[in-house]
Amino acid sequence: MPTIPVLVVAWANRPAGIQGGPDIKHLKLFVDHEQMTPILSSIACNLDAGILSASLPLFAEERVEAIEWSFDTLFNYKEIPSWFLELLHTYSDAGRLVGHGVFFSLFSGRFLPEQKAWLEALRKMAGTFRFDHITEHFGFMTGKDFHSGAPLNIPYSDVTLRIGRDRLMRIQDAAQCPVGLENLAFSYSADEVKRHGEFLEMLVKPVNGFIILDLHNLYCQLHNFSMPYEQLIGLYPLHRVREIHISGGSWEDAASGQGRTIRRDTHDDAVPTVVFDLLRRTLPLCPNLKYVVMEQLGTGLQTEGSKQGFYNDFITMQEIVQAYRPQPQQAALNAFLPVQAVSIAGRPEEDEILYAQQLELSGILEQASSCREAQDTLATSGLAGTAWHTERWDADMLETAIRIAQKWKRQQA
Structure with a gap:
């Protein structure tokens, strides 16, 4: 019977530093892929002590059917531990490795040297590993170089559409596999949502691309803008959903008071029950779905209780996926490869006005001492009266953007 090898990394007496080399034992387990569901239960697995140690029981029980790897978090590593490379190659060889970018900053108005280097690194990495697909986050990164800040929304305009399409084509050309984007957790207004x-x-x-539908991100939008699920889910192109994310997050009290809370996509806590409910409701709506991925940051997996919670959440997710029995396909699933060859001849698309606006907005968010100060500054800025529609931004969401930007700035200091 055909089998898919799964590498298990067993940690014993693990030191604090991951590069230090814990006592690693390699065990080969086997998963009968004929018994697997058509939708693969997966984890976001990176070179992180917290997530790797929490995932160990799931690997040992042969439950992890695919892994998602944030490949660009290791671009600056001079050496990747051999045991982690073996883990990646095991899933890569089985066609069960997907890549998730973090730092490309898709909508930066200027094509930056860091983006060129990012694409070159991806091209090299795609020659080493077999990625079943590559994805990136929606939005642009705040900060002066757009590669050390917080991902935030952009105006939905012809300019950003042109730039976004250009960048996706370049990612597809570098990776030579399907490419997709993840829906955003943060918006300034209900109209953006x-x-x-x-x-x-x-x-x-x-590029015949696809979408990661992050259900916790969707939950953030549903809560923060008091929208019903049926209304919002109907606004997404669900036939393009190839991957679903589930994760946890956190609450913040709104600056305006009045008892309002803001849901944040911080990935540092267990998966809420409501997100599991969203998964059950959404599975039947996505005919081209292939992966369901559970995410959590290693910083939230430091205790035995949190690791057990991670295990329990994965089991719940997997049981929901296995209980879902999709109807037999009448036609082949969309492979999400370009219908025509992608051409990236010529200079990258750029817009200096957008670039200047992004720099200005980053500065306002990172320096404002209050929402009122940010509103006053925006009213006389280069963003006023433009496609950004700053005049319509919800005050509590603007305050949230300030907190996000300033938190990232402190982390990079």
């Missing part, structure tokens, strides 16, 4: 799905469809269509 309602337009997000349509804009994602327009972005990925030229």
Whole structure:
């Protein structure tokens, strides 16, 4: 019977530093892929002591059917531990490795040297590993170089559409596999929330790309803008969903008071029950779904209780996936490869006005001492009266953006 080898990394007497080399034992387990569901239960697995140690029991029980790797978090590593490379190659060889980018900053108005280097590194990495697909986050990164800040929303305009399409084509050319984008957790206004799905469809269509539907991100939007699930889910191109994310997050009290809370996509806690409910409701709506991935940051997996919670959450996710029995496909699943060869001849798309606005917004968010100060500054800035529609931004969401930007700035200091 055909089998898929799964590498288990057993940690004993693990030191604090991951590069230090714990006592690693390699065990080969086997998963009968004929018994697997058509949708693969997966984890976001990176070179992180917390997530790796929490995942060990799941590997040992042969439950992890695929892994998602944030490949660009290791671009600056001079050497990757051999045992981690073996883990990646095991899933890569089985066609069960997907890559998830973090730092490309898709919508930066200027094509930056860091983006060129990112693409070159991806091209090299795609020659080493067999990625079943590559994805990136939606938005642009705050900060002066757009590679050390917080991912935030952009205006939905012809300019950003043109730049986003150009960057996706370049990612596809470098990776030579399907490419996709993840829906955003943060928005400044309800209008942005309602337009997000349509804009994602327009972005990925030229490369026949796909969408990661992050259900915790969706939960953030549902809560923060008091929208019903049926209304919002219908605004997404669900036929383009190839991957679903589930994760946890955190609550913040809104600056305006009045008892309002803001849901944040911080990935540092267990998966809420409501997100599991969203998974059950969403599975039947996504005919081209292949992966369901559970995410959690290693910083939230430092205690035995949190690791047990991670294990329990994965089991719950997997049981929901296995209980879902999709109807037999009438046609082949969308492979999400370009219908025509992607051409990236010529200079990258850029817009200096957008670039200047992004720099200005980053500065405002990182320096404002209050929401009121940010609103006053925005009213006389280069963003006023533009496609950013800053005049319509929800005050509590603007305050949240300030907190996000300033937290990232402190982390990079």
